[in-house]
Amino acid sequence: MAEDKYLAISKGIYDHIGGPDNVEKLIHCMTRVRITIRDYSKVDMEGLKQVPGVLGVVKEDTLQVIVGPGVVDKVSKAMVDQVGVELGEPFPTTFDGKSAVEAKAAQVHAEQKAKLKQTWWRAALKHISAVFIPLIPAFVGAGLISGIAGILSNMQVAGTIGASWTTAITVLKVINGGLFTYLNIYVGINTAKEFGATPGLGGIVAGLIYLPGVVPPVTLPNIFTGKPLVAGSGGVLGVLFAVWILSYVEKWFHKVIPDAIDIIFTPFLSLLIMGCFTIFLIMPAAGWLSGSLVGGINWVLKIGGAFAGFILGTVFLPMVMLGLHQILTPIHLEMIKTMGYTPLLPILAMAGAGQVGSAIALWVRCRKNQQLTGMIKGALPVGILGVGEPLIYGVSLPLGRPFITACFGGGIGGAVIGAFHVGATSIGPSGVALIPLIANGKWLSYVFGLLAAYAGGFVLTYFFGTPKTAMVAKDVNGNLLDMPTDSSSEQTQSLNDVMNAAPVSKAVTPLVAPVSGKLIQLEEVKDDVFSQKMLGDGFAVEPTMETIVAPASGTIITITDTKHAFTLKTDTGLEILVHLGIDTVELGGKPFSFDVQAGKHVEAGQQLGIMDLKQISEASKEATVITAVTNMDAIEKVSEFNDHEISEGDKVLDVTNR
Known part of the structure; x- marks a missing residue:
């Protein structure tokens, strides 16, 4: 190949x-x-x-x-x-x-992050993300175990399995409780690591949320309501805030306490101060906040139903791009602690499903674009399993419109989930991988939501979200396969057909000067690649005029992005390279302009464009124009010529094919 x-x-x-x-x-x-x-x-x-x-x-x-x-x-x-x-x-x-899709995704992701202004709240969200990411595997493992325990419990209640399963179910619940019962402590340790506090102290401050040692009838007062303080008030939100404050307190004591007694008094004073602060201020305040958030979200989902699900499913990916999604992690955990499941996660998972549907539509409509379809094939399997970044940053976002239609596809799936009030027992995966974590046996409703998001993303992208530029035929490297001519009266040519055409046996092709100036031998060019004829035989001109013409009759194959060179395939099968100046690639195309494009058939001496000799000179570059025949294996003879002044379009030499 x-x-x-x-x-x-x-x-x-x-x-x-x-x-x-x-x-x-x-x-x-x-x-x-x-x-x-x-x-x-x-x-x-x-x-x-x-x-x-x-x-x-x-x-x-x-x-x-x-x-x-x-x-x-x-x-x-x-x-x-x-x-x-x-x-x-x-x-x-x-x-x-x-892989190509991972490289593209990383590039676009980095570009999107670079566009975001670094603010205090983005920095805070980044810290929150760093606290919870190490716990994701634990959430997934414990969540699956919880799901299995729930299924077995339901089967036991229904009489499908007997009492002999009680021990197994209890063991599964104990294992799951190893995470969620003491989740605050794990979060406290990670938060301390993230903010530079002592991890052990972070774990202790987080453990205070459980009010260890407070056994009825003994209670501690909620200073805002006067009622007894409830163990667990504030949850992970309170832990995050308390340990963040701890990091500043501990660092301050490290600075002011002498080294000789630092190991004794810094942890003692830090715990004493933060213990009181957490119990009497943070727990009541964070408890009220977390309760309000959970209650408010539940109210919105209950009242809004499908409409609320549509809005959340649609806006989630833009939230991800802005980095706002990280704040949802502690909210998910509070809902799981309070209700046993989070109704938010299944809705937000629909955003990734919309991307899957959009990608399939692009695959169908852009099947001639080998580069794009190759990237989709690489990213689609992991997208179905809930890893959406390759599809987002590697496929839909760079194309623009498919990202928007995919978001609306996610909204359609979110509406279905919102209507059926589906929840998940843990956080972690999305897509198909979330099915085992769906609470209360509503996995079939979740599957309906996935299918709705797939269909919504597909239909919207197929009819409204596919850019014409994405449907252009390209090879796996992104090179155009078929380019139309720039004249409506001429038949569209396939560059592949032109390039694959064999040279005409014994044909003689006259080459003309592409510019006016002094004609010189190729050996005189101040570039070893050309002077040693590494690329082929030909001639050069030191230009005095700026007009560029075709050196022979044939088809323009390529024009470089920097416009400093072009290739032409003659009607007789010669492959011609015209190089405008030496090292002029470094000028970024500024001195050059062309009136034609790749795929255009031209006649010998026909004007193609101009080159600004003054700009080239000011950049301290040589303006020498080199014309070389690059398929020398097909050539039998190149005629000789003498150095002299020449005008564009004047014959220089003849090339005879084998």
Whole structure:
């Protein structure tokens, strides 16, 4: 396969330059891969020159590996794809191969995060996320055990299983209780680690929420209501706030207490102060807040039903992008503690399901786009299982409209979940993976919600959310496969057909000067790649006029993004490279403009564009225009010429095919 050829070249290059770890960054121009090397002692220059597909190697400010036009972009793309970066981006110091969708997702995710203004509340949400992420595996494991215990209990009540199962059910409940009964302590320890307090002290302060040692009839007063303080008041919300304050108190004592007695008095005073503060202030206040949040959310879901579910399912992904979703974790946990389940999680899980439906629609409508469909195939399985980031950041968000239609698809699923009042016994996974955690046997309602979100995302994206640009035929590297001409009277050409056409045997092709100026031999060009004819034979012109014309009759195959070079396939089968200046790739295309595009058939001497000689000179670059025949294996003879002044469109030489 063609892809294997380019991958083989890229791996051969890596093998002789010290691997990806020895690369700082990589770009390419029309003919060569330009590599910034970290340590040249690791580069095997002679071995590199022998890699099949490498036409030559030049060592300047960057290591330039010549592979030729039409090949260089594919080889460069293969090289950066193996590392998971984009062209021109810094390489990681330690190489770790990534798939294309993961690389794209990481890039877009980073770009989205960079756009977010860093505020105090975003920093707070980041800390909250860091506290709970280490506990996610525990939530999943304990939640599944709780679900199994619930199913067995229901079966026992229904008489399906007998009393002999009581011990097994009790054991499962004990194991589940090992997390949720003492959850405050785990959260307190993690919070202390996150904010730089002593983990043990964080665990003790969190444990005060349980009011250990307070046994009826003994009570402690709620200073706001005068009623007895209830153990567990405030829950994880109170723990987060109390241990955060503890971190400041403890750090202050470390500063002011002498080192000799710091180990004794800092923990003593920190616990005494924070113990009283937690019991008499934080527990009552956080208890009221958590109760209000749980009650308020339940009221909204009960009154709003399907409408509330639609709104929550629609806006959840934008919340994720803004980093606001982290605040929901302690709310989920408070609802599980209070009610035994969280009705929020199944609704919010529909947002990912909408992404799945949207991705399937893109797969169907954009099936000619091999790059996009390949990314979808890689990201879809994990998306179905509830890991939505690859689909979000790698597929829908970069395309724009599919992200919006996917959000509305999630809203449709959320409406179904809201109507059936579905809850989950634990937090952790979403998608299909959440089914075992659905509370009260309502897993079938949850499945209906998933299917509704899939269907909503699919239909909305299929009819309203598929950009035309995504339906363009591309190969797996993102290169266009079919390009129309820019004239409505001309038939659309397939560049693949043009490139695959065999050279016309014994045909003679006259090449004309692409610019006016002084015609010189290729050996006189101040660039080793061209002067040594690594890419092929031809001629050069030191330009005095700015007009650029076609050197022969044929089809424009490529024009570089930086417009400093283009390739043309003649009607007789010659592959022509025209390079406008030396090292002008560094000018970002500013001195050049073209009136044609890839796929356009042109005649010899037809104007193609202009080059600004003044800009090139001011940038201290050579403006030499090189014309080279790159498929020399198909050539029998190139005629000779003498150096002289020449005008654009004047004949320079003849090329005879084999």
